Amino acid sequence: MNVEAFSGQSAGGEGPIETDVVIIGAGPVGLFAVFELGLVDIKAHVVDILDKPGGQCAELYPEKPIYDIPALPVVSGQELTDRLLQQIKPFGATLHLGERIDELERLADERFRLKTDAGKEFVCKVVVVAAGGGSFTPKRPPLQGIEGFEGTSVHYSVRRMENFKDRDILIVGGGDSALDWTLSLQPFAKSLTLLHRRDEFRGAPHSVEKMRELVGQGAMRLLIGQVTKLHGADGQLEAVTVKTKEGEEHVPVDVMLPFFGLTMKLGPVADWGLNLNENLIPVDTEKFETSEKGIFAIGDINWYPGKLKLILCGFHEAALMAQQAYKYVYPGKKLLFQYTTSSSSLKKKLGVA
Amino acid sequence: MVKIIFIQPDGQEQAVEAEPGVTLMEAAKLNDVPGIEAECGGACACATCHLYVDEAWREKTGSPSQMEEDMLDFAFDVREASRLSCQIKLTPELDGITVRVPAKQF
Ligand SMILES: Cc1cc2nc3c(=O)[nH]c(=O)nc-3n(C[C@H](O)[C@H](O)[C@H](O)COP(=O)(O)OP(=O)(O)OC[C@H]3O[C@@H](n4cnc5c(N)ncnc54)[C@H](O)[C@@H]3O)c2cc1C
Numbered sequence: 001m002n003v004e005a006f007s008g009q010s011a012g013g014e015g016p017i018e019t020d021v022v023i024i025g026a027g028p029v030g031l032f033a034v035f036e037l038g039l040v041d042i043k044a045h046v047v048d049i050l051d052k053p054g055g056q057c058a059e060l061y062p063e064k065p066i067y068d069i070p071a072l073p074v075v076s077g078q079e080l081t082d083r084l085l086q087q088i089k090p091f092g093a094t095l096h097l098g099e100r101i102d103e104l105e106r107l108a109d110e111r112f113r114l115k116t117d118a119g120k121e122f123v124c125k126v127v128v129v130a131a132g133g134g135s136f137t138p139k140r141p142p143l144q145g146i147e148g149f150e151g152t153s154v155h156y157s158v159r160r161m162e163n164f165k166d167r168d169i170l171i172v173g174g175g176d177s178a179l180d181w182t183l184s185l186q187p188f189a190k191s192l193t194l195l196h197r198r199d200e201f202r203g204a205p206h207s208v209e210k211m212r213e214l215v216g217q218g219a220m221r222l223l224i225g226q227v228t229k230l231h232g233a234d235g236q237l238e239a240v241t242v243k244t245k246e247g248e249e250h251v252p253v254d255v256m257l258p259f260f261g262l263t264m265k266l267g268p269v270a271d272w273g274l275n276l277n278e279n280l281i282p283v284d285t286e287k288f289e290t291s292e293k294g295i296f297a298i299g300d301i302n303w304y305p306g307k308l309k310l311i312l313c314g315f316h317e318a319a320l321m322a323q324q325a326y327k328y329v330y331p332g333k334k335l336l337f338q339y340t341t342s343s344s345s346l347k348k349k350l351g352v353a
Numbered sequence: 354m355v356k357i358i359f360i361q362p363d364g365q366e367q368a369v370e371a372e373p374g375v376t377l378m379e380a381a382k383l384n385d386v387p388g389i390e391a392e393c394g395g396a397c398a399c400a401t402c403h404l405y406v407d408e409a410w411r412e413k414t415g416s417p418s419q420m421e422e423d424m425l426d427f428a429f430d431v432r433e434a435s436r437l438s439c440q441i442k443l444t445p446e447l448d449g450i451t452v453r454v455p456a457k458q459f
Pocket residue numbers: 024025026027028029030031047048049050054055056057060061065066067068099100101102130131132133134135136266267268269298299300301309310311312314392393394396398
């Protein structure tokens with residue numbers, strides 16, 4: 001993956017990061033917005049909760065082909081992402097990964113203040129919401145009463161390993177997350193069971209090998225089956241019922257870590273007063289601005305009559321958005337329409353002059 | 354046309370017809386069959402088009418590819434009969450096929 005496109009992931013230790021634009025979402029449309037803004041001299045920071053850029057293309061279908069990107073007869077989700085990163089490299093935007101924008105408010109001086117779940121703050125003149133279908137969030141197994149155990153006994157990520165010391169741990173899943181956490185937590189656990197629906201794993205072969213070694217040594221258990229019921233009270237899990245080929249088994253555990261991939265949930269976008277309609281942000285089709293002046297919405301997250309959730313439509317929206325953003329970032333300054341082919345100033349920005 | 358019978362978890366049956374060549378998922382969506390979500394639009398990337406193929410039809414539908422098996426890891430209550438309906442193309446031989454919609458998609 002080509003993340004060099006960015007000038008680092010600086011964490012602005014003290015005080016907020018001041019910039020022209022914050023782009024919420026590093027999907028294909030958020031990434032292309034860096035390009036269109038860059039052409040008109042606007043600097044951007046991009047924030048995404050995923051640990052990699054590319055949004056749906058990188059998370060849901062990196063290896064699948066896309067056939068409707070103009071002039072690219074076929075391109076995979078990952079390749080499209082890599083090419084976008086290459087294209088926006090001259091503009092040196094900073095990418096903040098693994099962080100979710102939770103708060104967005106207007107300041108007295110008309111600028112905006114944004115805050116991530118990690119406490120990082122930004123102050124900017126324009127906000128571009130390119131949040132797609134919303135934040136990527138771990139999938140919750142549809143087991144009855146699971147909400148009541150979340151945060152206490154059921155965890156979708158591991159923040160502090162100490163919390164898992166001397167516990168009876170159940171890890172569910174067959175990909176890299178399940179295997180990696182099995183290997184990392186096994187030394188601390190009182191007991192550890194890895195549960196997967198079949199005796200075949202999608203994770204890296206060497207992790208599978210190591211896990212099988214531990215099973216061979218009797219240091220952990222591998223169980224083939226699926227959880228059907230949770231038992232416990234007051235947020236404290238006591239056991240789960242597992243359906244196996246042989247029948248049902250009652251497995252005593254006090255912690256469960258289900259790893260079933262990620263899905264998109266609207267998340268904090270809903271809290272910013274943007275007049276959401278069926279989880280989408282209505283915008284005009286001239287500037288792609290929301291009901292709030294200075295806040296734009298482009299890509300899958302927006303709605304207007306005729307909207308299609310296509311990458312190519314999002315690219316178009318980014319280009320028009322940048323024209324209006326310019327007016328807010330450089331009030332009173334005239335913007336000259338130019339082609340990248342012929343304009344020497346654009347070429348200089350692109351590093352090809 | 355190929356006839357398909359979808360049975361809901363509560364036993365309710367719905368017979369629909371679809372052109373050969375479309376997928377079972379598309380047939381469900383075109384006819385508003387409840388319980389088939391198909392979030393990824395048939396790319397074998399979401400597992401929310403999961404259903405169970407009746408025993409009698411399993412030979413004709415064949416078995417899941419490696420990619421489909423991997424994706425089935427993300428479905429809920431997976432059984433022998435489990436398939437992702439976007440990966441089954443309707444052919445004239447499948448006329449009358451009976452499938453069951455699961456109680457929950459993930
Ligand atoms: C299987 C599949 C196949 C597809 N095939 C095609 C195709 O062939 N052609 C086509 O044009 N389109 C296709 N699409 C649709 C295409 O992927 C989307 O239109 C595109 O990804 C939208 O881009 P986006 O940048 O608007 O949003 P997304 O790609 O959804 O990215 C949005 C990003 O914003 C992040 N985010 C949201 N809220 C926050 C927050 N509060 N803080 C931090 N980050 C946040 C999310 O984590 C996400 O990474 C396909 C989609 C799928 C699932």
